[in-house]
Amino acid sequence: MTGAPVLPRLAGARAPTRDAGRWWPVVPAAVAAAAGFWGLSVPSLWRDESVSALVARMPFGELRRFLADLDAVHALYYLLLRPFAALPWTPEIAVRLPSVLAFTAAALGVAALGRRLAGTPAGLYAGLLYALTPIAARYAQEARSYALVSAVAVLATWLLVKLLDRPGAGVCAAYGASVALLGWLHLYALLLVPAHLLTAWLPALRRPLTNPMPAVVRSAVAVGAAGAALVPLLVLAAGQRDAQVFWLRTPGWAELAAFPGDVAGAGAVVLFAAAVWGAVRAPAVAVWAVLPVALSFAISQVQPVYHPRYVLFAVPLLALLAGIGLAGVRWRAVPVAVLVLFAVLVFPAQAAMRQPAARPDDLRTLAATLAAEERPGDRVLFVPQRFRLFVAVYGAPYDRLTDLTRAPGAPGPRTAAELDAALKGVDRVWLISPRIGTKYADDERYRTLKGTLVPGQTRTYGSIHLTLWSRNN
Structure with a gap:
């Protein structure tokens, strides 16, 4: 094995220029595209994806009101998703397509970086590892912003590497814009910025720079400008935090220890062992890959922000680190064997995530059940109200059923008295909800329904419950 450090190339060494080498990054991109499109339409959309699809189709006035109350942090993603949500394709393909394209672009970028x-070998190995990593492929097939992030x-x-290599106003502006875009797509992804700044400021990580101070100053200026561009989003997000991520809990060491398995499943040992060897050769890349996860975990001890998908943006940098590690092996047959082994180990996870019911909710089967069993005059009630947004991406049955949750034109849900009046003469109501338990047992709409109709069998579709309530004849 060879242990020569690779980071001096970060500052001064030129990348290989042979034409054949220039095109090698296309190979991981092609593998990523194949993985992204493989079984793309098979798993049902789930509740988070339903929100994405329905919000992306909202008229702009309704969208503005929605974002004022909730999900402002995803505003840019919803706007980017709008032209895809309008495509006349199956909803699974249409709304997941941006994530597949982003996954493909990320694999290309990892290989090029x-x-x-x-x-060239390091880029090829890194790009292939990223294209094969289960968590990356999983969110490449999700209609949320994580693959784009x-x-x-x-x-x-x-752009940071370019800035440290050859400081210039143009690349400084581009880097600042990319940081702002990163934050507008997902605020927690800004945890990458401290890792970038460490690379710029610590001589041990950026040596040897011919003229380091301009790069250091410009990186700080770029980040400052990006921060200013993010102020409106930060203000909106601060007011919506309790409604947005109330479900997060303080992670313990067990959650952190589970992170490698969350990322790569049975291939975790292979990927992380290669990354450890890569850290010896490329300490700056190790900082990029590790520090955001460590910061997320540390901050979460005070204010929970950690979830594996919220640090997904560190996974391509982890793959980059592992690719650099494999490239440090003198015997070229070894990296090939490692890549084959990794592909074999992760294949069961890759296949499992493409099963019809592989997502947390099976909204497609839920909609099919409603469509098959609904009768003229049936009504539907969502408890809580937001569950309509969670399930109605498969629109046909919901478009036909009269919604009792909210009166036409009303800004909020019906009161108990209004629902009681609306139930007059109604024989059957489909209740769509989470598990009622103690959390929703006191919901006034649920109590009114319970006092009027009798529940039948409850069927579950992941976390979504469907119950037919009818008159006790």
């Missing part, structure tokens, strides 16, 4: 830092994190890191 690895090539620039450590040579990862792609922008790779772009921002690429």
Whole structure:
């Protein structure tokens, strides 16, 4: 094995220039695209994806009101999703397509970045590892912003390398814009910025720079400008935090220890062992990959922000680190064997995530059940009200059923008295809710329904419950 450090290339060494080497990053991108499209339409959309699809289709006036109350942190993503949500394709393909494209771009970027830092083999190995990593492929097939965040994190890191290599006003502006874009797509992804700044400020991580201070100053200026561009989002997000991530809990050491398995499943040992060897050769890349996760965990001890998908943007940098590690092996057959082993180990996880009921909720089967069993005159009630947004991406049965949750034109849900009046002469109501338990047992709409109709069998579709309430004839 060879232990020569690779980071000097970060500052001064030129990337390989042979034409054949220039095109190698296309290979991981092609593998990522194949993985992204493999079984894309098979799993049902689940509640988070339903929100994405329905919000992306809202008229702008309704969208503005929705974002004023909730999900302002995802505003840019919803706007980017709008043209895809309007495509006349199956909803699974239409709304997941941006994530597949972002995953493909991220794999290309990882390979290009690895090539620039450590040579063509490092880039090829890193890109392939990323394309095969289960958590990356999982969120490549989700209609949420996480795959796009990862792609922008790779772009921002690429621009940082350029900024440290050849400081200039243009690349400084581009880097600042990429950081702002990263924050507008997901605020927690800004945990990458401290890792970037450490690279700029610590000589041990950025040596040897010919003229280091301009890069250091410009990186700080770029981050400051990006921060200013994010102020409106930060203000909105602060007011919505309790409604947005109330479900997060303080993680313990067990959650942190589970992170490698969350990322790579049975292939975790292979990926992280290669990354450890890569850290010896590329300490700056190790900082990029590790510090955001560590910061997320540390902050969560005071204010919970940690979840594996919220640090997904660190995974391409982890793959980059592992690719650099494999490229440090003298015997070229070893990296090939490691890649094959990794592909074999992660294949069961890759196949499992593409099963029809592989998502937390099976909204497609829920909609099919309603469509098959609804009768003329049936009504539907959502407890709480937001569950309509959680399930109605498969619109046909919900478009036909009269919604008792909210009166036409009313801004909020019906009161108990209003629901009681609306139930006059109604024989059957479909209740769509989470498990009622003690949390929703006191909901006034649920209590009114319970006092009027009798529940039948409850069927579950992940966390979504469907119960037919009818007159006790």
